[in-house]
Amino acid sequence: MFENDWAILKVQIRIALKERFYFIYTLIVPIFMVFINKNQDLQDNESLYIYWSYIVVTTVFNGFLINLIRLREGGFFKTLTYLMGSRHSIVLANLLVQFFVIQLEIFLFNLVVTIFITHVSAITFLYGFLVSFLAALLCSAMMSGLLLLRMKQVYFNLLISCFFILGIGLLGIRPHGILNYVLTMINPFQLIYGLYVVHCTSGFYIIFISLCVVGYLIMGGLIFRNISVKNRLK
Amino acid sequence: MKIENFSYRYKKQFLFEKVDFYFEDCQVNFILGAKGIGKTTLLDQIVKRKRNDHFIGFPNVKKIAYLAQENEFRVGLTVREIINFIYDLNKVLDLEMPPEITKLLDCSFNDLTKDEHKLVLIYINLLVDKELYLFDEPGAGIDLSCSKMVFGWFRELAELDKTVIVTTSRLDNIYDIDNVNYIKNTQEIIADNYLKIKARMAF
Numbered sequence: 001m002f003e004n005d006w007a008i009l010k011v012q013i014r015i016a017l018k019e020r021f022y023f024i025y026t027l028i029v030p031i032f033m034v035f036i037n038k039n040q041d042l043q044d045n046e047s048l049y050i051y052w053s054y055i056v057v058t059t060v061f062n063g064f065l066i067n068l069i070r071l072r073e074g075g076f077f078k079t080l081t082y083l084m085g086s087r088h089s090i091v092l093a094n095l096l097v098q099f100f101v102i103q104l105e106i107f108l109f110n111l112v113v114t115i116f117i118t119h120v121s122a123i124t125f126l127y128g129f130l131v132s133f134l135a136a137l138l139c140s141a142m143m144s145g146l147l148l149l150r151m152k153q154v155y156f157n158l159l160i161s162c163f164f165i166l167g168i169g170l171l172g173i174r175p176h177g178i179l180n181y182v183l184t185m186i187n188p189f190q191l192i193y194g195l196y197v198v199h200c201t202s203g204f205y206i207i208f209i210s211l212c213v214v215g216y217l218i219m220g221g222l223i224f225r226n227i228s229v230k231n232r233l234k
Numbered sequence: 235m236k237i238e239n240f241s242y243r244y245k246k247q248f249l250f251e252k253v254d255f256y257f258e259d260c261q262v263n264f265i266l267g268a269k270g271i272g273k274t275t276l277l278d279q280i281v282k283r284k285r286n287d288h289f290i291g292f293p294n295v296k297k298i299a300y301l302a303q304e305n306e307f308r309v310g311l312t313v314r315e316i317i318n319f320i321y322d323l324n325k326v327l328d329l330e331m332p333p334e335i336t337k338l339l340d341c342s343f344n345d346l347t348k349d350e351h352k353l354v355l356i357y358i359n360l361l362v363d364k365e366l367y368l369f370d371e372p373g374a375g376i377d378l379s380c381s382k383m384v385f386g387w388f389r390e391l392a393e394l395d396k397t398v399i400v401t402t403s404r405l406d407n408i409y410d411i412d413n414v415n416y417i418k419n420t421q422e423i424i425a426d427n428y429l430k431i432k433a434r435m436a437f
Contacts (some may be wrong), residue, residue, distance in 0.1 A: 007322035011311070020308040076307030079355065082300040083323070083362050170368060230278075231304070 004084050008093040014065075016097050022062040027105045030054050031112050038117045045124055048113065049196035050171060052128060052135075055105050056144075057167070057188045060139040061160075064098040065146060068227075073153070078229040091224050095140060102136045103129060135192050138213055141220020142188050147227060185212060235261065235291040235397065242275060248420045249275055256425040257399055258413045259291075262388045265401040266408070267417030273401035274303060277368050280399075282376040293365040301359045305352070310351040313346070313354055317361070327362035327394065331373070332357070334383065349376045356384050360391055367391060367398045367432075373407060381407060 005127045037047075071077040081087040105146065106128050115121040149156060171189040183190040191212060194201075198209050237255040241248065249272035257263040265273050279285070281300050282293060306402050309316075312336070313392055320326060333341075338350055346354065356372055369388070373381035384406040388398045410413060410429040424434055 003322065003324035007319055010322065011319040013310060014315060055295040073308060074307035075302045075304030076306070079300065079305060079359070082295075082298055082368075083320070083359065120436055138293040 005089045005093065008084060008089055009096060012093045013100065016063065016101055020227055024151060026058045026062060027108065029180055034113060034117065046197055048124070048201060051109060052106055052132070052196055053171065053193040054168065055109060056102055056132060056139050056192050058104060058134045059102050060098055060136060061102055061143060064094050064140055065143050067094055068147065072233045074231065075231065081229050087229055088225060091227060098140065099133060099136050102132055105164050131196055132197045135195055138216055139188055139192055140197060142191060142216045143221045144223040147223060163201050181208060184209070238288050238290060240288045242276065242279065253421060253423045254425065255415045255423055257397065260390050260392055260395045261396050262398045262400060263400065263414055264408055264414045265417065266410055266414050267403065269403050272419050273417065274370050277370055277401060280368065291396050297365040299359045299362050299364040300367060301355060301370060301372065303374065303402050308344045312339065312416065313341055313343060316343060316354065317360060319363045320358045323362060326361055329361060342370060349380045352376050353354055353380060353384065353406045356387065360387055365397065367396060371401055371403070375399045382426045388409040
């Protein structure tokens with residue numbers, strides 16, 4: 001009954017493990033940064049969450065989203081959809097592989113931190129493991145909006161680059177007040193960070209994050225449900 | 235299978251206006267026409283989940299294989315790994331592997347030439363067990379001997395009681411007895427065997 005889903009999941013895992021290049025900036029870069037910053041900002045778990053947020057967003061983007069966009073723009077999404085009999089199996093397999101990759105990366109990151117920098121408690125390991133499922137899902141849903149863009153490939157690449165540089169830059173300034181709410185809504189790095197730190201924040205911020213989570217999950221669900229097999233970038 | 239009284243507009247202009255198409259079951263059928271005339275659009279309409287009443291006798295979308303024309307996708311798997319993925323799917327045909335594919339098994343999909351890349355994609359589409367197979371310009375961009383071999387594969391598929399629909403803008407690889415739907419213009423489709431089409435194409 002689920003042979004096709006299992007088959008696509010296996011092949012996606014194989015592809016993810018073969019394409020190791022993106023691990024450089026999704027895992028090696030944050031490890032490198034944590035070593036650089038180890039003396040100044042690793043006194044609490046909240047500092048770890050910034051790195052986790054970076055890992056989740058860059059992995060979802062470089063793995064899940066770019067994979068889907070490459071499949072679709074290369075024309076293979078259409079072919080694969082009719083081979084499999086369902087486009088949703090392909091999206092779901094991609095998402096499950098991202099869960100696996102993100103969990104692996106966050107675990108390795110925490111392990112490096114606990115061995116070389118500062119002790120990370122078992123509770124933090126467990127918290128990272130559990131919340132990262134929701135974080136990966138939320139990030140995929142939020143960034144699914146990019147699948148709707150219809151523009152030239154070159155402009156798309158430019159937009160994505162600016163989006164990332166700005167996103168990381170704005171996360172680094174640790175905004176407060178109204179700016180924090182605005183950035184949480186539009187910046188995936190800030191939103192995922194907000195999700196990780198939600199247990200250390202005020203009641204209103206928890207409601208706000210919950211609304212964002214529900215809103216983006218509904219949006220992502222609708223976009224993935226109606227995902228087009230036709231290419232959109234020119 | 236047939237399409238009756240079919241109209242389709244793209245950007246306010248008719249691509250097809252009240253035209254009919256006819257496809258023979260368990261045969262290789264051709265949709266012949268100039269580039270940009272609407273062949274891909276027609277295939278896209280055939281594989282639509284909710285077709286309208288103009289489409290008669292077509293199987294459910296899940297029973298259709300469709301190889302799109304643009305397939306620039308590259309992945310770091312070997313050809314063997316890709317074919318094994320197809321074998322893992324729930325319904326696969328027991329076809330003998332052509333030597334042209336066997337020799338590529340250990341090659342990385344990324345390293346294949348354009349012809350080899352297309353051959354592998356066509357072959358994996360033949361492997362899945364479906365009722366109807368759609369190929370959008372399978373002969374485009376590959377050399378003549380390769381395309382001849384590919385059309386040989388299609389004919390073998392038809393011998394297994396499968397229906398194949400191929401779009402093409404080239405006349406090679408079409409036999410005189412083949413069923414051809416020639417898109418002459420937005421309002422005129424000539425559906426007949428190729429011998430008769432050839433006679434009418436002149437006028």
